[in-house]
Amino acid sequence: MADPKLRPVDDVLIEGQHNYDTITDRIGSVVLNQDNFSPSHAKGKQWFLFITLGFLLVSVLMLSIGWLLYQGIGIWGNNQPSAWGFDIINFVWWIGIGHAGTLISAILLLMRQKWRMSINRFAEAMTIFAVMCAGLFPLLHTGRPWAAYWLFPYPNWLAMWPNFRSPLVWDVFAVSTYFTVSLLFWGIGLIPDFATLRDRAKSKTARLVYGIASLGWRGSTKHWHRYEQAYLILGGLSTPLVLSVHSIVSFDFAVSILPGWHVTLFPPYFVAGAVFAGFAMVLAFLIPMRAMYNLKDFVTMKHIDWMCKIMLATGMIVFYGYLAEIFFSFYSGNQYEAFMMKNRMFGPYGWAYWLLILCNGIVPLTLWKQKYRQHLPWVWIVTLFVSVGMWFERFVIIPMSLHRDFLPSSWGMYVPTIWDFGMFLGTIGLFFFLMFLFIRFLPMISIFEMRELLHRTKEGEHKAEPAVTGGEA
Amino acid sequence: MHAPTKPGPFGIIAEYESPETLIAAANTALDQGYTRMDAFTPFPVHGLPEAIGFREAKVPWIIFVMGVMGGFGGLALQWWVSVHAYPLNVGGRPLFSWPSFVPPAFETTILFAAFGAVFGMIGLNRLPQPHHPVFDAPNFDRASQDRFFLLIEAKDPRYAADETRSTLEGTGAVQVTVLGQEEESDW
Numbered sequence: 001m002a003d004p005k006l007r008p009v010d011d012v013l014i015e016g017q018h019n020y021d022t023i024t025d026r027i028g029s030v031v032l033n034q035d036n037f038s039p040s041h042a043k044g045k046q047w048f049l050f051i052t053l054g055f056l057l058v059s060v061l062m063l064s065i066g067w068l069l070y071q072g073i074g075i076w077g078n079n080q081p082s083a084w085g086f087d088i089i090n091f092v093w094w095i096g097i098g099h100a101g102t103l104i105s106a107i108l109l110l111m112r113q114k115w116r117m118s119i120n121r122f123a124e125a126m127t128i129f130a131v132m133c134a135g136l137f138p139l140l141h142t143g144r145p146w147a148a149y150w151l152f153p154y155p156n157w158l159a160m161w162p163n164f165r166s167p168l169v170w171d172v173f174a175v176s177t178y179f180t181v182s183l184l185f186w187g188i189g190l191i192p193d194f195a196t197l198r199d200r201a202k203s204k205t206a207r208l209v210y211g212i213a214s215l216g217w218r219g220s221t222k223h224w225h226r227y228e229q230a231y232l233i234l235g236g237l238s239t240p241l242v243l244s245v246h247s248i249v250s251f252d253f254a255v256s257i258l259p260g261w262h263v264t265l266f267p268p269y270f271v272a273g274a275v276f277a278g279f280a281m282v283l284a285f286l287i288p289m290r291a292m293y294n295l296k297d298f299v300t301m302k303h304i305d306w307m308c309k310i311m312l313a314t315g316m317i318v319f320y321g322y323l324a325e326i327f328f329s330f331y332s333g334n335q336y337e338a339f340m341m342k343n344r345m346f347g348p349y350g351w352a353y354w355l356l357i358l359c360n361g362i363v364p365l366t367l368w369k370q371k372y373r374q375h376l377p378w379v380w381i382v383t384l385f386v387s388v389g390m391w392f393e394r395f396v397i398i399p400m401s402l403h404r405d406f407l408p409s410s411w412g413m414y415v416p417t418i419w420d421f422g423m424f425l426g427t428i429g430l431f432f433f434l435m436f437l438f439i440r441f442l443p444m445i446s447i448f449e450m451r452e453l454l455h456r457t458k459e460g461e462h463k464a465e466p467a468v469t470g471g472e473a
Numbered sequence: 474m475h476a477p478t479k480p481g482p483f484g485i486i487a488e489y490e491s492p493e494t495l496i497a498a499a500n501t502a503l504d505q506g507y508t509r510m511d512a513f514t515p516f517p518v519h520g521l522p523e524a525i526g527f528r529e530a531k532v533p534w535i536i537f538v539m540g541v542m543g544g545f546g547g548l549a550l551q552w553w554v555s556v557h558a559y560p561l562n563v564g565g566r567p568l569f570s571w572p573s574f575v576p577p578a579f580e581t582t583i584l585f586a587a588f589g590a591v592f593g594m595i596g597l598n599r600l601p602q603p604h605h606p607v608f609d610a611p612n613f614d615r616a617s618q619d620r621f622f623l624l625i626e627a628k629d630p631r632y633a634a635d636e637t638r639s640t641l642e643g644t645g646a647v648q649v650t651v652l653g654q655e656e657e658s659d660w
Binding site for chain 2 (some may be wrong): 019020021024032043153159160161162163164165167169170174177180181184185187188192195197198199200211215216217218219220221222223224225226227228229230233237238240244248251322356448449451452455456
């Protein structure tokens with residue numbers, strides 16, 4: 001039964017009274033209005049505060065990378081038997097966060113979900129920045145990042161070539177393709193909006209820069225026609241791509257024979273976990289941003305409600321994965337598998353496992369209730385729980401499986417160092433920093449798609465009345 | 474380099490307040506036999522390409538061809554590397570152990586197809602093109618915001634300065650303007 005105190009969540013995707021001009025103005029002015037970014041205004045102060053915080057953490061990242069390059073990866077906690085630690089945990093965590101962006105922009109596009117239009121730009125930006133943060137970790141873990149191009153097949157005087165049977169090489173292909181395609185997708189989405197900013201900008205520099213970025217876009221119908229063909233097919237290409245990326249990341253583990261890694265469940269469960277973490281991060285940013293930049297008309301309670309439901313659904317898949325893992329390890333009848341699970345629950349890192357179950361399994365279940373899905377502070381807290389939980393999921397999988405494998409004589413403990421934390425915090429700062437630069441220079445909601453959404457909404461209203469027709473398609 | 478500017482207009486452009494009037498106007502012009510038309514809108518308007526008589530499916534073909542090239546190229550690369558350039562015996566498996574070559578070949582398929590989509594679209598649209606005669610139309614900065622434009626080019630065989638103008642004026646346009654093309658020679 002519906003609680004009468006609840007505000008009804010209707011299907012309105014654009015709230016308030018809007019026309020093409022007010023939409024353009026509301027979104028475009030976030031970027032074009034200098035007050036938003038000048039320290040002498042209240043809003044500008046906020047932005048400066050956040051970007052400064054991001055910048056400080058980027059400095060921590062630079063320091064950590066600098067010391068790492070000087071000393072080598074011995075400054076990290078990685079050891080034998082835990083040759084993979086924070087670096088791979090963070091890599092998988094960040095890649096996963098990126099997946100929500102592609103899901104929103106591609107899969108929801110193919111499913112003709114109109115509500116994606118107001119959040120896709122933002123989520124795609126997050127994808128790109130998250131993949132950038134992710135890429136840093138394996139790059140630096142190579143120990144000699146300046147030789148990282150050896151990972152690609154190219155003719156060289158050593159006559160050396162990559163071993164294509166290795167999932168780690170698949171990973172190089174998957175992640176670099178994912179980054180490139182996400183960038184292309186995001187880039188062509190921005191072209192028409194750059195044209196809008198070019199035509200609205202008051203300052204000469206802004207007009208010039210946005211003009212160059214718009215490639216001289218003039219909104220020709222012939223151009224739009226090809227544009228829509230390209231955009232839709234890109235969506236179709238990105239859909240299997242995003243599923244393949246985290247599947248391939250999970251092959252890094254699943255193809256090995258280590259107890260805790262050697263599970264056929266990994267690809268789907270990693271993909272669901274990625275979407276889960278990604279939606280949490282999108283919500284964690286969008287909830288404050290829509291308030292800060294007056295975009296509540298475009299990112300409505302309905303959007304938040306749907307995102308919570310996707311989080312709930314993927315969270316349940318992930319939770320099912322945890323339960324299935326427990327089942328597999330005992331049903332296998334294999335003593336190493338069974339020991340791995342007992343060690344996971346009651347071993348030296350047992351607390352991390354139970355924290356994971358709490359964050360990913362229990363807390364998101366509150367989203368079953370509409371009351372909690374509409375309580376923005378609670379939704380925001382849940383997103384933090386999920387982000388922490390998904391990080392611990394990778395902690396549970398990676399060092400906890402490695403530290404006690406087959407032979408007790410080769411057991412050990414994994415203890416991260418301050419530089420591990422420095423790198424991790426630093427990439428969070430980098431992400432933060434890039435997000436606030438994005439808000440400063442690019443429209444965070446796709447303006448042309450919002451106009452299209454408004455047009456279609458109006459068209460729908462017209463269709464309800466019998467008299468009006470507007471040309472046959 | 475452009476040839477020296479020909480005298481004479483580039484075309485006639487009409488401005489509309491809504492996509493519905495624009496589609497109706499385009500239909501009228503199409504019915505009257507105009508073929509060299511284009512419309513300019515702040516968002517893709519459903520049904521407008523048909524209304525100006527524009528049909529094209531080159532982009533999907535470019536994407537398809539690029540995707541096939543990417544897929545077979547990726548597979549061929551891996552075959553050549555693993556069988557000829559650098560044969561590695563891993564656990565006695567055949568040198569051409571194709572199942573493990575599927576993931577990279579899949580990624581190259583997507584990568585090439587995506588390049589085909591984006592650069593095919595940009596190339597067919599002849600972008601980047603910093604200037605175009607329509608940018609001289611009054612109010613054209615609103616074509617990226619909230620106004621809708623219909624252009625009939627002077628190259629259209631049916632084009633006749635006065636008649637075309639009055640046709641467009643009769644379609645509910647806010648204003649109708651004759652576009653010169655001298656600006657084009659600057660580029």
